[in-house]
Amino acid sequence: MAKRRGRTGWLFASPALLVVAAVTVFPVAFSLILSFCEVKLEYGGLRLGSPTLGHYEALLTSPEWYRALAFTLGFTIVSVALELVLGTVVALVLERLGAARGWILALLLLPWALINVVAAQLWSYLFNGTYGAVTWLCAQLFGGQPDILGEPAPAMAAMVVVDVWKTTPFVAIVVLAGLMLIPGDVYEAAEIDGANAWTTFWKVTLPQLRPIVAIAVLFRILQAFGIFDLPFVLTQGGPGTATQSVAILGYRILFQNLDFGGGAAVAVTTAAIVMGCCLLFLRVFRTQVDEGGQA
Template sequence: MRAEASASARAWQAARALSATCPRPLRRAVRMRLQRATAARQGRRGWLRRLEPVFYIAPAFLVLAAILAYPLGYSFWLSFHEWTLRGFRQGVPWVGLDNYVGLFSNVEFVSSLRVTFTFMAGALTLEFLFGMALALLLDHDLKGRGLMRSLILLPMMCTNVVIGLTWRLLFNYNFGLVNYYLVRLGLAPVEWLSKPAMALPSVIIVDVWNTTSFVALLLLAGLQALPEEPFEAARIDGASWWQVFRYLTLPLLRPTILVALLWRIIDTFRIFDVVYLLTAGGPARASETVSIYVYRYGFQTFNLGFASAASYMMILIMLIMAVVLARLIGRSEA
């Protein structure tokens, strides 16, 4: 760059020296020609500068394309074909939309959707109630507030595999600590994971324990970003804490609540590992979510075409929910 600058400076000096000895019309033509050459050189240099980030980002995009694009494209292709373990050697016939149409006539898929939405509704309701309570508590100037913030983050630091195995031991009918303390309190032990009526509530309890701290952390960040002036004016006017919370805190906190809701809806809808480790979708498919359903058809019965169609239907439902919530977030921020 310095060499080019010095070369252009020398060229300008030579042009000035030449123009001093030339007639005025020729002098003007030389200057205009030098200006055009300099502008063209700077234009090429600017074009290369604009392309420079592309060369840095391109390797990462190529790796992502190899890891994500091909499997997504191949599974989308499979969703329009019949791929089974018995017949794939004889060919993979085209079936069109039969896999997608067959999903909604499949009682097990409809049941997995119902279980998934029930799980989402129960988990999100409890997480936002407890998360809001924790956020409001930690927003006050309390002694040991920093320690409390650190403690509520402990569940987020555990992997889902560890959480699933630990709670499976805690919920054990014969040797689990939960039933042990229930018996000590004079209550009957509960079949947490082996009774159809209790399997899904048990999974909800584990998910609430695991992710309430995440919701509380997001809501706490939103609370601390709220302006103080409306709250001071409400206190001066004699508003109660419930009126302040209902008419000031909740409306001002709406964008943060919607963002947390977006993250948690996507996370709960695609939950797999905790459910698989606790109940594997049982008993009697009482806790079988859509992810467990896709796994069962894809890797147990090896009907990959049908499983691919179910997974893409699952992606479509998540996209619809995400778009609706994203529009609500945009309206609340406008």
């Protein structure tokens, strides 16, 4: 009976598994094959030539690749750290709200609900060097006529500001869900022991939130590392290549230079880095779950 139920389950799940394989496994496998072959674009389509490691050699010796990787890593670390801190603060405030919590949550969801391209275009108007509100405010505070998106450091900071503005609500909602799951008797025990609010947060609340925080950080790292639309709309990866992410670099190599093998090498290398981050955080997540259960 158990075997029959198992076969029935696989039978019903097979259409979904086939769809997943078609949209994930096949593109990854095909990109891996392209990255190790000489690829020529012909009238009838792509023609795969002899095996080669030249695409990876060119990639790993390219200064442009390391600049794109450095920007992507820096953007990911800074933006995720800020979103985690601000999202936790917002979640702690929301937990203490009463009837107004639903309205505040609805307002918080507005930036997160916006399509990334729309949000980036909106902020491009605010950062515009001629009529942008943010540019005008910076000119009033610091003088001069700043070109926020035309200089490397301000452009990078602008990317972080937009991403934090848009994605902090996601982190806040996830952390708020974790706060709602913490039993009230844990706080009562801490109060009986004489713990103040600061001690309660560090010794009680934060340890209970570790599994939830690990999930939020994992999702945000995956999303931030693959950033494409935000710098593409705001700066086209400029000025120069200052805000060019690895996703934009792969797009330019693949679709603008029509170097399918080189673009596939960028995609495979990026996927390997992301997979390493996933495995690391899954291991941390498993550890935090065990600690949370013991707590």
